[in-house]
Amino acid sequence: MRPETRWAYVFVLPWLIGLVLFQLGPMLASLALSFTEYDLISSPEFAGTANYARMAQDPKVAVAIGNTVLYTALHVPLAITLALGLALMLNRIGGRGAGVFRTIFYLPSMTPYVAVGVLFLFLLNGQAGMVNQFLGLFGVEGPQWTTDPDWILPGIVLMSLWNLGSTTIILFAALRNVPAELAEAAMIDGAGAWARFRRITLPMISPALFFVVIINTIASLQMFDQVYAMFFGNQVTQQASGDSALFYVVYLFQQAFQFLHMGYASALAWVLFLVIALITLVQWKLGGRLVHYEAGERA
């Protein structure tokens, strides 16, 4: 082995140790736990595939999957469309204002998720929340966002759009890398704004779009903090929503720490991992057809 390679391994070693100790090791252990009955206190007892079989018969799992998938289907396109709109606006701002606006757009990302959850519980309150007060200005009687099962999920999607900072900044960076001469050439050829956006901008930023679609999808499927703070933080809030806000990871957490079914929770975690891996794989395959890489390579 060449000295440079040895040194490369030395530098990578801290990360490798962390990966094995805190990621791979626990993942494998949780895989083993998913085949056991384990309550955190007593020794695990082998249960075969009982936990996986139980998932198929557990109606709450179906509810949690339904809520999570619906949320993902609503959140991801909305968040990326809005973030792209914000990034396009940022891209048009020049001078000193650009930095200020970039900072302002990113600030919500710095807000703790739990604080955002609690804040939106107030904003979305059907009786006195500012969202309904705003709708009232237009003569619209707003729904009971936090107590009506039909409106709880849309309310959560609305809340999720608060934090678009990271996605916006990634797309903004991609927009900055679109060569101006391409748009100029298209203009000379008579291309309008929409045609330039569709034929030049979108293909040029498609790798970034592909990336944010994947990370937003994964984050949506793992949604926990805000929803838990809003609807499951204490007994009183739990009573308000029924199963309307029961997301998959929330249910996983309840099984692990509320009901002490750690083996079952491990099985739930592994199924989520496999589903996310599968979705990412599908996205990757689809992305290969849709994403344009300047160097000519494709995903």
Add this chain to the structure above:
Amino acid sequence: MSRSAAAVAAMLLLTACGGVGGPSRPAGESLTTMGFGLPDEIATVRVDAFKKAYPGVTVRINEGAFDEQAFLSAVASGNPPDVVYLARERLGSYAARGAIQPLDDCVSRESIPTGDFYPAARQQVRYDGHWYGIPEFSNSIVLIVNDRAARDAGIDPASVDTSDWDRLAELARKMTRTDGGKVERFGFNPKLPEFLPLWAKANGADLLSADGRTAGLDGPAVVEAMTYANRLVESQGGWKRLKAFVDTWDFFGARNPFAEDQVGMMLGEQFLVSSMAGTTPDVAITVLPFRGRDGQPVNLVGGNAWAVPKGARNPQAACRWMKTMTAAETWIAAARARQDKRTREGKVNIGTFTGNARADETIFGEIVRPSGKAPFDAAVRTIRAVQPAGFVVPQSPAAAEFRKAWEDAGTRVLLGGQKPADALGRAQAEAQKAIDGAAS
């Protein structure tokens, strides 16, 4: 797989969920608590009493509310606190799984006078014939009436009688006030689904058998109670609207729902009354017993308890701590400090309601003095009067699942998703399955 390896793996499985019991320490004369804080003189005086009695024990109080994830992680990793402060209703689940230790030896070795505790508190800290906790405070449920709302409805607030369910429903409707689509006053908040055990008891039914092994959620009296309480809510505007309104209330502040005329009547724990005595001593309320349909007071009692986790390093000090913190003499000293402080501040003191009947005798017989604020002085008498009627939902090996089953059923009914009989039938199946599974 070894248990400790499994525990570490399980903790790391959910990486978003950190927190254990603190750094390792050598065993010795130290005592670490979890779930307990020092917010006022009731806590500090008692802690000082322990430090004075056992000066060789170093007390480490990890302030903050009980967090089951942190607690279980600490127990599983073999680094638990010595003593934990938690809601009594949780004890059964933890006892059944061995997360907390039986305290029979502690009780006999330290001669803890368990006969001093109220019967309901005593029952709630026992599981399978063993002591698993030592009770602290005792919360009673009373009916708090907004005098103004009662007079608006043409009734003397002192004459409100919850045993006549038809008249109660009529009164609730009269007290409710709406403006357009908005609720301005919630006539009668029955506190569903949280107080379903109280409504069931008022109708002569228990949710769980005395041994904690047989659920009775789908019994006709329970279904009738749920149906009635749900109709109460429906007749006042429906749960979705009312819950959103309740979420805007400032329960413990100067703008509490009684001071703001946002509620006509409400079932609530006595600490709501205590809070109002501090924040709004001139509020016009009448505190009454909640009576069952047979006319007798019904009182669902709750509160916290001390327990010793599995693997606690200093169980002896923990036992002495629990004894000292809940002894009649300690409570009396704390109550005296509270009375002195409130007197100096010119504030109303309705007393400290403990799980120790002997302490309460002295506190309310010798220490708490009439404040001159008639509603609160009368409230003290009412709360004292309902204490003997206290009952609890018995401990069960699946206490958390059991509670979740009936709470979810209540929520489904309130949200219009299911009829009471169907919701409670499903809850019965879920609860019994969980109990059977945990007991096997």
